[in-house]
Amino acid sequence: MPLPFLTADRAFEGADDVPLPHDDRDRWRRPYRPGPWRVGVGALALLLASFVLFAAVIIAATAPPASAAAVFGIALIVIVAALRLLRMGVWVSARGLRRVGLLSTRTAPWEQVASVRTVQQPVRWLGLPRTVQGQALVLVRxxxxxxxxxxxxxxxxxxxxxxxxxxxxxxxxxxxxxAEHSPGAAPVRG
Known part of the structure; x- marks a missing residue:
């Protein structure tokens, strides 16, 4: 079963001669592939969910249905969290720029975007409190x-x-x- 949110749009890959390869500009797409850390954690969470589902089947056969339903609910929560983790990232379309987080999604229409630029600054390492020097893509509204x-x-x-x-x-x-969709915005390398 193909999981379209797991891979980047194929139109972005290998099209160096075209600056913005896309077929349907209104479709939300992530212009990059999820990294191995994100995919690995998602795979481990889904593996954990399979064990919890197996435990729910065993509990359903030997214990009251309420306890099996509780364990099944825990498995569903783990599956939803793993799928949401795989969906996290930045998505673009002709309507705007969308930042998908684990618990929230924020969309900025292109009319509200002043610039999108790359800056050198301290960044969080894998989302943890520890910061290291790196590059960040920032949105200025x-x-x-x-x-x-x-x-x-x-x-x-x-x-x-x-x-x-x-x-x-x-x-x-x-x-x-x-640069293409935001009125007056230009990419700036900093």
């Missing part, structure tokens, strides 16, 4: 009233750790989308 906005992508997050070339390709693609 026109209203600037939202306060401190977390970076869209970093060189040390679960998608790009030890993959600087993949970060550069993803950042360039997202900056190109911003």
């Amino acid at each position: 026109r209203d600037r009233s939202t306060g401190e906005v977390p970076p869209l992508l970093t060189t040390h997050n679960a998608d790009f750790l030890a993959r600087p070339a993949a970060f550069d390709r993803a950042a360039d693609t997202i900056e190109a989308w911003a």
Whole structure:
């Protein structure tokens, strides 16, 4: 069964001669593949869920149905969390830029985007409190009233750790989308 959220859109890969390869501009797409850290954690969570589901079947055969339902509910929560983890990242379309997190999704229409740029700054390592020096793709909104906005992508997050070339390709693609769709926005390397 193909999982479309697990891989990047094939139109983005191997199309160096076309700056913004896409077929349907209104479809939300992630312009990069999820990293091995994210896929590995998702796979381990799904493996854990399979064991919990197996335990729910055993409990259903030997114990009251209420306890089996509780264990089955835990397995469903683990499966939903693993699928949401695999869906996390930055998505683009003609309508705007979307940052999908584990518990929330924020969408910025292109009209509200002042710029999308790559900056050198301290970034969190795999989302943990520890910070290291790296690059981050940041979104600057026109209203600037939202306060401190977390970076869209970093060189040390679960998608790009030890993959600087993949970060550069993803950042360039997202900056190109911003330059094409946002009125007055231009990509800036900093």
